[in-house]
Amino acid sequence: MLEPNALSTAYSTSVDEGEVFEIFQQAGRDPLPRHGGNLRAPDPELAVHYAREFYGRRQESDKIWIIPRRRMVELLADANPAAVAEQAASEVSGTPETFALFAQQQPGRPMLWLHNLEASGLAEAEAAALQLAREHAGVYLRFWLCPLAAIALLDLPDLLKPPLDRSYRRLDGYDIREKLAQARQRVKAEEASH
Amino acid sequence: MIQDNVEARTAQFRDYLAAGGKVEATDWMPDAYRQSLIRFIEMHANSELMGALPERDWIMRAPTIHRKLALTAKIQDEVGHAELLYRLVEDLGKPRSACLDDLIAGKGKFHNTFHYATYSWADVGIIAWLVDAAAIVSQHALRDSSYAPYARTMQKICWEESFHMMHGRDMIITMMNGTDAQRQMVQESLDRWWPALMVFHGPATPPEKDKDLQWWRIKAKANEELRQEFLNVQVPRLREVGLVIPDPELRYDAEQGRWLYGEPQWDVLRAISRNQGPASAERIGFRRLSYEDGQWVRQVMQQRSLATQANIA
Numbered sequence: 001m002l003e004p005n006a007l008s009t010a011y012s013t014s015v016d017e018g019e020v021f022e023i024f025q026q027a028g029r030d031p032l033p034r035h036g037g038n039l040r041a042p043d044p045e046l047a048v049h050y051a052r053e054f055y056g057r058r059q060e061s062d063k064i065w066i067i068p069r070r071r072m073v074e075l076l077a078d079a080n081p082a083a084v085a086e087q088a089a090s091e092v093s094g095t096p097e098t099f100a101l102f103a104q105q106q107p108g109r110p111m112l113w114l115h116n117l118e119a120s121g122l123a124e125a126e127a128a129a130l131q132l133a134r135e136h137a138g139v140y141l142r143f144w145l146c147p148l149a150a151i152a153l154l155d156l157p158d159l160l161k162p163p164l165d166r167s168y169r170r171l172d173g174y175d176i177r178e179k180l181a182q183a184r185q186r187v188k189a190e191e192a193s194h
Numbered sequence: 195m196i197q198d199n200v201e202a203r204t205a206q207f208r209d210y211l212a213a214g215g216k217v218e219a220t221d222w223m224p225d226a227y228r229q230s231l232i233r234f235i236e237m238h239a240n241s242e243l244m245g246a247l248p249e250r251d252w253i254m255r256a257p258t259i260h261r262k263l264a265l266t267a268k269i270q271d272e273v274g275h276a277e278l279l280y281r282l283v284e285d286l287g288k289p290r291s292a293c294l295d296d297l298i299a300g301k302g303k304f305h306n307t308f309h310y311a312t313y314s315w316a317d318v319g320i321i322a323w324l325v326d327a328a329a330i331v332s333q334h335a336l337r338d339s340s341y342a343p344y345a346r347t348m349q350k351i352c353w354e355e356s357f358h359m360m361h362g363r364d365m366i367i368t369m370m371n372g373t374d375a376q377r378q379m380v381q382e383s384l385d386r387w388w389p390a391l392m393v394f395h396g397p398a399t400p401p402e403k404d405k406d407l408q409w410w411r412i413k414a415k416a417n418e419e420l421r422q423e424f425l426n427v428q429v430p431r432l433r434e435v436g437l438v439i440p441d442p443e444l445r446y447d448a449e450q451g452r453w454l455y456g457e458p459q460w461d462v463l464r465a466i467s468r469n470q471g472p473a474s475a476e477r478i479g480f481r482r483l484s485y486e487d488g489q490w491v492r493q494v495m496q497q498r499s500l501a502t503q504a505n506i507a
Contacts, residue, residue, distance in 0.1 A: 018499040019502075037278055037346070043499060043502040046498070057270070110346055171357055
């Protein structure tokens with residue numbers, strides 16, 4: 001049912017509304033950067049600011065990766081290696097490069113960054129990913145690959161962890177216990193007096 | 195031959211969903227599933243965007259700086275949710291600009307509670323507490339949606355809605371601890387909003403007739419089940435602070451294990467679904483005005499985008 005598909009060609013996007021960026025985020029509790037979603041921005045510079053507003057305004061990210069979708073390739077873990085190699089060879093020239101490898105390990109779960117790998121071009125990187133899938137049969141469902149150079153990193157504490165009092169943006173900024181106790185007392189007293 | 199193929203594939207797809215299968219944006223899907231997702235998520239996105247409007251009216255009238263900051267942050271969240279959801283719709287094939295065009299032309303649908311006018315600061319608290327609580331019940335269930343990108347987006351949205359609910363409950367309890375006039379204002383607000391909350395989750399359609407639920411598993415729970423969950427949690431919370439729910443027939447029936455209530459105003463909901471609710475025209479008009487006001491910003495962004503694309507090419 002599932003078919004191999006390059007993310008960059010799977011969607012029709014209209015150029016005049018900007019391009020789509022895939023967003024990975026990592027907070028203290030996350031062992032690895034995980035896919036948060038995506039956004040559309042007019043250019044890479046604004047994409048960083050949009051990412052901060054959409055994925056970091058409630059201090060939920062220590063680190064955000066912003067990656068143009070056109071640089072990202074999707075690969076199913078059970079894809080036919082020969083067919084993948086043929087397609088990759090037609091797409092990208094074989095220059096040595098570092099790639100970031102992401103994987104989905106459970107249905108419906110977000111993509112996680114796995115590790116970086118050195119390869120002489122996308123075809124070799126894809127072959128390495130499929131090799132990994134064969135070595136760990138049943139562990140990986142699908143992969144994303146992008147050149148490491150395509151990732152813009154946002155980790156400025158001033159933007160992601162502003163040192164101001166932002167209690168109204170935090171769940172622990174609301175403490176209703178005392179107020180609630182007072183309200184309950186009042187209701188009880190009124191009931192008793194009736 | 196080709197038709198047979200599509201039907202066989204669709205049947206296979208539905209078996210896959212029935213077994214709890216998850217669908218990603220790049221997977222093959224039947225066109226009917228895609229169209230249902232677009233309709234469902236577009237309405238959700240429209241609701242987030244339109245939901246910001248009644249609250250926006252109160253930013254300048256917030257009683258303290260803290261409430262003003264919190265309300266502004268909530269409104270930013272709601273508009274942010276709209277953007278995340280429009281992105282899902284775009285990836286399914288309908289551009290955001292088309293969704294916004296439909297919305298300001300009065301063709302787009304949005305949730306019933308945003309078709310009403312607001313009259314007092316208590317309305318802001320009741321909306322933040324109860325409308326968001328009702329939404330959380332629906333959205334929690336959507337975390338089990340068959341469409342995985344939607345389910346994952348719900349995780350994020352639910353987390354942010356929980357702030358809104360706390361913010362609203364904090365406001366209402368504060369006012370209930372205040373003067374008689376404040377308590378009366380809150381009670382009047384609850385009286386106004388309760389009928390809208392009772393139809394929030396939609397008619398008690400039998401699950402087997404709800405295609406979004408039964409066929410496509412876009413939703414994971416039936417409308418009535420969601421309403422019961424909402425009542426279970428919120429009725430005691432309202433009563434414990436001294437509020438009276440304006441439905442004399444409302445009571446928990448231990449035998450049936452469910453809440454019984456007076457017949458909700460389905461005729462109002464039907465009118466609203468045609469965008470003929472009490473404040474529909476005003477809201478859509480205001481959205482159109484904002485859209486036109488923002489035209490110059492979109493133009494600047496478009497030029498930036500075209501320049502960037504030219505550089506890449």
